[in-house]
Ligand SMILES: NC(=O)C1=CN([C@@H]2O[C@H](COP(=O)(O)OP(=O)(O)OC[C@H]3O[C@@H](n4cnc5c(N)ncnc54)[C@H](OP(=O)(O)O)[C@@H]3O)[C@@H](O)[C@H]2O)C=CC1
């Protein structure tokens with residue numbers, strides 16, 4: 001009988017890294033084939049099971065993705081933009097599936113990420129949950145139906161350790177609203193308002209970010225029209241939704257032609 005496809009998890013000591021290890025352990029379709037941390041990290045060379053506070057599991061934490069992919073079909077990567085670009089090169093060289101949850105890329109970094117990953121099946125989304133990816137489709141439809149006379153504001157809330165704003169999800173929702181309006185988000189986005197901002201520009205798509213405590217991730221898309229408002233909302237209460245979405249992407253990606261994909265492809269939305 002053939003073994004289940006192997007998956008390497010990057011940033012394994014992080015919030016999502018730990019969650020991915022749990023979800024892979026619970027899966028009967030995938031196995032953990034490697035665990036990575038940044039060079040110099042305390043966990044390098046140690047048994048992952050012990051580092052996570054449990055018993056030995058025989059997976060030794062490393063920092064070399066190329067080596068780890070010799071025994072794996074896929075890498076799931078929730079780290080930071082510079083690290084993800086470096087991992088994309090290794091995934092491309094190995095022809096592996098690279099599932100990317102990392103957010104906070106600049107436009108230039110996104111271009112670099114795409115070319116670095118040539119040869120891999122690169123699946124990237126600022127949010128891997130079914131609910132958010134469905135909300136993206138609904139947001140596009142509602143924006144198109146209401147038109148730009150209804151002001152669009154995306155409001156997001158996350159835990160205090162999050163380092164990027166607006167969140168990747170907020171940007172996905174903003175892009176969807178812009179598509180519904182038939183405009184480019186970069187032409188209409190209003191971010192980081194402070195001081196005497198002047199009146200809201202017609203057709204603008206605004207972003208606000210709340211940071212605090214242990215909020216997993218909450219997103220509202222507010223459509224404010226004359227005399228009424230429509231609010232679309234997603235609330236994440238468990239990071240497992242992101243990890244399970246990422247593993248679904250791994251299973252979908254195995255055997256696909258190299259190229260760039262997102263969760264719309266994976267979920268068939
Ligand atoms: N798409 C989605 O569905 C979701 C996306 N995210 C995104 O995933 C990313 C990670 O989130 P989260 O787990 O909460 O963050 P954490 O800070 O908890 O974890 C990030 C991990 O990546 C590691 N890391 C950073 N740089 C490198 C590197 N160069 N090489 C190897 N490892 C590295 C960090 O190590 P160190 O501590 O040493 O820096 C840490 O272990 C963020 O961009 C977040 O927005 C999060 C949830 C869902």
Ligand SMILES: O=C(O)C1=N[C@H](C(=O)O)C[C@H](O)C1
Nearest residue numbers: 103126127162167168169217
């Ligand atoms: O950093 C997080 O935690 C999250 N990041 C993603 C984002 O930037 O949207 C997804 C989720 O909201 C949690």
